[in-house]
């Protein structure tokens with residue numbers, strides 16, 4: 491696998507070395523992005539790399555590339571690795587320096603690595619839906635930053651997997667915030683509900699695509715916090731993410747959602763989302 495490595499180097503993954511002093515390794519001191527590749531083309535790359543730069547800025551990390559340059563790196567990785575359906579992963583840490591909490595000196599440059607990998611669309615989950623498990627949102631208060639610090643998310647996802655579920659749903663002070671690696675949506679009486687884009691969630695790129703599609707197709711949206719009780723009484727539920735796209739949720743904590751099958755509004759949104767992928771293929 492050809493990967494991108496600091497300072498414009500493209501090389502085989504096996505030949506690359508990261509310092510034991512890297513601050514990503516010590517502190518999770520960095521940010522990342524995942525960009526989907528459909529038919530060899532990047533999907534919503536501009537939105538992803540804009541968010542990448544915003545995440546970096548929020549942790550006071552200056553990145554040496556523009557959105558356009560990051561897009562070129564991602565494109566090259568997809569092409570060089572022959573990726574037709576998959577994703578590009580990119581991360582930046584605050585670089586390598588002897589371990590101390592405060593920032594290293596100006597001479598320490600960020601460590602940027604990226605790769606492209608084959609990853610087929612999870613079509614059976616998209617069609618049939620998944621089970622989810624609710625759990626306490628124990629994370630920090632800057633969930634809007636796509637930080638490498640994912641311990642709260644990792645523990646929640648593992649708890650869900652051990653309960654036979656595909657995703658964990660975070661609940662903070664009785665409010666459903668988001669999934670461990672996805673955004674949460676509910677449908678009640680034809681209206682779509684999702685947590686507003688505050689510091690308590692990551693404003694997903696797929697979430698934004700869904701909201702745009704709702705505006706375009708006249709589906710009402712309430713970007714308002716909703717409780718776990720409301721969540722449990724939704725007619726339909728689904729989650730979104732770059733790799734999961736729009737995945738219906740058919741059970742929560744072992745109880746069926748509605749009829750226990752994907753809902754009509756969810757399926758309609760999946761259909762129009764699919765069209766955005768086809769449009770990309772025709773570009």
Ligand code: PMP
Pocket residue numbers: 524643668669670671672673691692693694695696697730731732733
């Ligand atoms: N929330 C969290 C915590 C996530 O990790 C992700 C996936 N990166 C999302 C939401 C969905 O974001 P996106 O649609 O940009 O993949």
